[in-house]
Amino acid sequence: MSIDNIKKEFPIFNNKVHNNDLVYLDSANSSQKPQSVIDRVNDFYSKEFSNVGRSVHYLAVAATNLYETTRSSVQKYINAKDKNEIVFTKGATEAINLIANTFGQKYLKEGDEILITELEHHSNYVPWHFLRKSKGIKIEFAEVNSDGEVTIENIEKKITSKTKLIGITHLSNVTGAILPIKEITELAHSKGITVLVDGCQGAPHLKLDMQDLDCDFYAISCHKMYGPTGLGILYAKKKWLEELPPYQGGGGMIKEVKKDSISYGDLPNKYEAGTMATAQVIAFDKSIKFLEKIGMENIINHEQELIEYGQEILRKNNSVKLIGNPKNKGAVLSFTIEGVHPHDIATILDEDGVAIRAGHHCCQILHDKLGITASARASLGVYNTKNDLDQLNSSINNCKKIFNL
Amino acid sequence: MNIKELYQEIILEHGKNPRNLRKTDNFNKEAKGNNPLCGDNVHVYLKLNGEKKIEDISFEGSGCAISMASASIMTDLLKGKEELEVKEIVNDFLGMIKENPELESKKLKKDEKTKLMCLSGVKQYPMRVKCATLSWHTLISAIDNTQEEINTEKLD
Numbered sequence: 001m002s003i004d005n006i007k008k009e010f011p012i013f014n015n016k017v018h019n020n021d022l023v024y025l026d027s028a029n030s031s032q033k034p035q036s037v038i039d040r041v042n043d044f045y046s047k048e049f050s051n052v053g054r055s056v057h058y059l060a061v062a063a064t065n066l067y068e069t070t071r072s073s074v075q076k077y078i079n080a081k082d083k084n085e086i087v088f089t090k091g092a093t094e095a096i097n098l099i100a101n102t103f104g105q106k107y108l109k110e111g112d113e114i115l116i117t118e119l120e121h122h123s124n125y126v127p128w129h130f131l132r133k134s135k136g137i138k139i140e141f142a143e144v145n146s147d148g149e150v151t152i153e154n155i156e157k158k159i160t161s162k163t164k165l166i167g168i169t170h171l172s173n174v175t176g177a178i179l180p181i182k183e184i185t186e187l188a189h190s191k192g193i194t195v196l197v198d199g200c201q202g203a204p205h206l207k208l209d210m211q212d213l214d215c216d217f218y219a220i221s222c223h224k225m226y227g228p229t230g231l232g233i234l235y236a237k238k239k240w241l242e243e244l245p246p247y248q249g250g251g252g253m254i255k256e257v258k259k260d261s262i263s264y265g266d267l268p269n270k271y272e273a274g275t276m277a278t279a280q281v282i283a284f285d286k287s288i289k290f291l292e293k294i295g296m297e298n299i300i301n302h303e304q305e306l307i308e309y310g311q312e313i314l315r316k317n318n319s320v321k322l323i324g325n326p327k328n329k330g331a332v333l334s335f336t337i338e339g340v341h342p343h344d345i346a347t348i349l350d351e352d353g354v355a356i357r358a359g360h361h362c363c364q365i366l367h368d369k370l371g372i373t374a375s376a377r378a379s380l381g382v383y384n385t386k387n388d389l390d391q392l393n394s395s396i397n398n399c400k401k402i403f404n405l
Numbered sequence: 406m407n408i409k410e411l412y413q414e415i416i417l418e419h420g421k422n423p424r425n426l427r428k429t430d431n432f433n434k435e436a437k438g439n440n441p442l443c444g445d446n447v448h449v450y451l452k453l454n455g456e457k458k459i460e461d462i463s464f465e466g467s468g469c470a471i472s473m474a475s476a477s478i479m480t481d482l483l484k485g486k487e488e489l490e491v492k493e494i495v496n497d498f499l500g501m502i503k504e505n506p507e508l509e510s511k512k513l514k515k516d517e518k519t520k521l522m523c524l525s526g527v528k529q530y531p532m533r534v535k536c537a538t539l540s541w542h543t544l545i546s547a548i549d550n551t552q553e554e555i556n557t558e559k560l561d
Contacts, residue, residue: 339421341469343443344412347533351408360444373444373467402412403470 001293003302007383009034009290020353023388028173028201028332028379029357030223034290037227040283052278053252053269067278070285071268077288078208078218080235084267085210087234087241088276092200093123095219095234096167098271099196100127102244103165110136113162115155115193117179118144118369119172122362124198128167138162144369148175148324152183159187165194170202170218174363174377175324176307176332178206185214200224204381205303205330207296210235226382227287228280234271241267248273299382303331306380310389317393319405323375334361334377337396340403342376348402352395411526411533412470415478420470423477425463425484432461438543438555440535445472449480449543457488462544469536475524476540482517488548495541502528502538 007013012032013022024032044066050059052067068083075083089095108114114128118141131137140163142155155166166188171178181202185195196217202208203220210218217240220233236244246253246264250273255263264270291299310333314320323334337345342358349356357377360367367373378392434451445468452461462480467473479498483491490512497510498521508518527537535557543555 343445343469343533343536344471347411347530348408359442364444367444373446402409403417 001290003294003298003382006294007385009036010383011035011038013383017353017355018351023352023354023391025378025380025384025388025392026355026357027204027224027381027384028361028377030229031204031226031381032383033228034226034286036286036290037283040286041228041279044279044282049279051275063278063282066282066285067276070281070288073285073288074233077292078203078210078220078235079212080210082238085235085238085241087236087268087271088281089232089234089271090230090277091223091232092198092219092221093232095217095232096124096196096198097127098234098247099217099219099236099244100131102247103194103240104131104135104137106243106245108135108137108164111138111162112164113138113140113160114165114167115140115142115158115163116167117142117150117155117169118365119148119150119169119175119177119179119363120167120365121169121173121198121200122364123200124167124169124196125365141365142168144175144366147177147326148172149177149326149328150179152180152187155184156187159191159193163191163193165196167196167198169198169200171205171330171332172324172326172363172366173201173332173379174334174361174366174375175326176329176334177324177326178202178328178330181213181215189214201331205300207300216240222280222284222287225284225287226290227284228277230277231280231284238267241271246270246273250274252276294382302382303380303384306384306386306389307331307333309386310378310380310392313389313393314396317396319400320396323370331380332377333379334375336372336375337400337405339405340399342374344403345376345396345399348399349392349395352391352398354392354395356392411530413523413526415520415523416470416474419474419477423464423473425477425480426465426473427463428465429461429463432463434547434550436543436547436551436555438539438546438557440468440472440539440557442557443469443472443536445469445536445539447472447476447540447543449476449540449547451544451547453488453548459484459486459488459491464540466540468539469533471524471527471533471536472539475537478520478524479540479544482520483544486512492545492548495545498541499538501525502534 010032050063052064140158188195195215197215199218200221204225218235222231223229253273319338346358429450432450439446447466454460464476
């Protein structure tokens with residue numbers, strides 16, 4: 001599958017927005033879906049639907065096999081050691097909450113420290129805040145530097161004898177900084193600290209290898225990977241899933257239920273209580289196939305070329321200020337225009353069919369640090385082209401014209 | 406609808422140079438409002454005199470052109486009016502932004518209506534309505550001395 005014609009695989013681009021071709025630059029928020037994924041959801045509901053893991057009839061067995069096939073595909077895709085290290089969740093947010101909740105319950109006590117960074121999305125801060133409230137743990141923030149990166153030195157500075165877990169983004173959804181997860185994990189493990197990676201932006205744009213990264217937990221958002229909404233993945237090393245208590249109680253996660261005792265199911269069922277997002281899991285297999293067909297290396301090259309081009313043209317555009325200048329940058333171009341609020345930028349760009357996001361992108365800590373309340377963000381996916389970025393630039397010029405800049 | 410109908414000159418001008426962007430000396434009423442989705446925030450200050458007339462009204466805050474212009478036009482227009490009059494005008498404005506085609510209040514002069522109708526373009530942009538109404542809701546909260554901060558996500 002050639003990346004040059006990839007837009008054709010996405011039916012959304014057949015539609016017009018305000019009579020213009022859609023220039024979709026909001027993939028960090030959620031990516032569009034290829035036809036194969038859409039068809040898979042439809043086909044599964046039309047021809048193959050059944051709940052999984054419970055009944056013995058034909059459809060149930062077939063659906064269970066499909067569901068487990070996705071688990072195996074994910075395992076291979078992220079190079080996890082064991083299939084049972086893959087837990088489906090309703091999103092990356094739930095994956096992080098699952099760990100905060102269970103790890104917090106079992107291992108954290110008053111005064112213990114969780115180290116996160118100033119780049120973190122609210123979903124890798126608020127779950128820890130709950131523990132700050134309920135258990136009296138402390139949350140420390142590794143500082144972001146003027147390039148919008150968090151260096152390993154800045155992480156090391158905040159590690160103390162009380163640090164129990166480092167929660168860190170793989171790729172910042174605002175500055176695009178790619179963090180050296182492998183090195184951070186090595187450092188953390190040498191001090192007996194557990195590592196959780198928020199891989200929401202990392203997973204769609206980077207090659208993933210869990211055994212190489214060696215992190216303890218990695219949270220993935222499937223709808224940002226050309227997959228269905230309502231689905232996330234928690235990768236966790238097997239020893240953790242065996243040691244940690246279950247997260248939610250209900251059907252599917254138990255082994256035996258008596259009036260005075262309950263035993264829990266084996267992995268990964270222990271963490272998949274209730275009816276899961278079956279159709280989404282099954283369709284997500286097509287997202288992985290889609291990514292594999294193009295090849296992650298091709299995706300990385302394509303997106304790197306776009307990021308460089310985007311930075312180049314926006315830097316030349318007077319009054320546009322790019323946020324962050326990390327050495328390793330992926331898929332995100334956040335900016336401000338002096339004299340135009342990001343929400344006004346987004347409304348004006350939308351009129352031209354250019355979809356970007358404006359706001360704090362769930363990173364208020366970072367925006368406070370930058371001294372701004374909001375920014376505009378153009379984020380990339382496989383389907384974007386240089387032409388899209390030219391259109392972004394020309395719509396920015398239109399915006400400046402409206403504001404008499 | 407053309408984007409220029411939303412970003413009319415008068416809105417851009419008020420957005421760029423907001424009137425009454427300061428803190429009223431000796432204010433006796435105040436309220437804060439914020440729009441958590443956008444990060445817009447506003448703090449409205451009022452000085453009501455013995456006859457419940459607005460002697461001074463001002464605001465502090467930051468936000469997009471629409472929210473700044475709306476707060477600027479609001480404070481400009483309501484200075485000198487009586488509390489009851491103000492409440493009627495606020496309701497009329499919010500009604501117009503929400504559903505009514507025109508402003509109906511008899512308390513508004515023709516030129517005042519024209520000025521407020523400049524903000525009517527926002528009706529075509531549902532995601533931006535909150536930007537235009539934030540300062541108005543906050544003003545009512547100040548008049549009523551509601552202690553609760555106005556949060557656009559909790560409004561209808």
